[in-house]
Amino acid sequence: MTIDIPFIITCFFEIVTALPLTLVITVIPLIIGFGIGVVTALMRIYKVRFLHRIADFYVSFLRGTPVVLHVLIIYFALPLLIAKLSDQFGWGIDTASIPILVFVLTAFSLTAGAYMSEIIRSGILSVNQGQVEAAYAVGMSTRQALWRIVLPQAIGGILPNLCNLFIGFLHTSTFAFTVSQMELLGKANVVASVNLKFLEAFIAAALIYWGMTIIAERITAFLEKRVTAYNRGGIA
Template identity: 60%
Template structure:
């Protein structure tokens, strides 16, 4: 068996057209998930009564089950829930008109929130308690201490973990093809189906994933150096 290099280049040019969709399915869930994760992390760190059990259950369930299952549950379950609520309220809603990307983004955002909450929580807990006590001693309240002292350091130290989550969700976005959302892997399947040259198409898709990962890791390294410059005695 020989690899068709010319077709691989042709596949590469066709597959990369789906990169914007893949980036959308990666960046939007991580952006939304960051704020979900931040709230959940704070609830768990400060053990907020009435919400702690919900936060713990949310993280445990979402991290303890496959992301593909989250996508399927949202994709098949949300329309039924929306129809039931609409029927109860006496309104007409055509759930079949809701874009598939809405369900995928919802599922991925909830999943990202669970994983990012652990990253943020571990970052917060890594900050020495002495810094918190020092902040209180100069008159800062809990909110000021969190925003000015704890979160900047916690997030800076968590940049490598954020990068890992990004790379993980970049690859996870491929499962969106199962619900007919065309991203990189889906595009590779479609391109290969014309002549059954799946190996060449998957190699081309893999190269694209790899290049994006290298770019993100490079940017992450630069940001980490700037963000943690205080640990080396200032910005250089």
């Protein structure tokens, strides 16, 4: 068996056209998930009455079940829920007109929020409690202490984990193909099926994923340097 190198190059340029959608499926859920993660982590750390138990259940369930299951549940269940609410309140929403991408982003965002919650919670708890007490001593509120003292240090400490989560979701984006979203691996399958050269197409896809991973690692290293310098009061 021989590998068709020219076809790998051809596949590379055809498959890379799906990169924008792959990045959308990866980045947007992480941004939304970060917000969900911060709120959920704070609920759990400060034991907000009733809500912290819901947050515990949310994190446990989403982390304890496969991502592809989240995609399928949201894809099949959310339209039914929207249709029922639409009929009940007279919204007139046609669920068939809702893009599939909306359901994919919803599922991935909820999943990202659960994982972000644990990462952010660990980062917040890693900050020396003495600094928080010192912030209170000079008259800062809890919100000010979190924003100015705790979160900057916590984010600096969790950047490697955030990078790992980005890489994980970059790979997880392949599950979007189960509901017909043409991300990188889905595009590779389509390109390969035309010429039945699956190995070459998958090698091309692997190179793209690897390249994105290297870029993410370099950006994370740069941000770590900047955040560390900021936390120490210096200049990066």
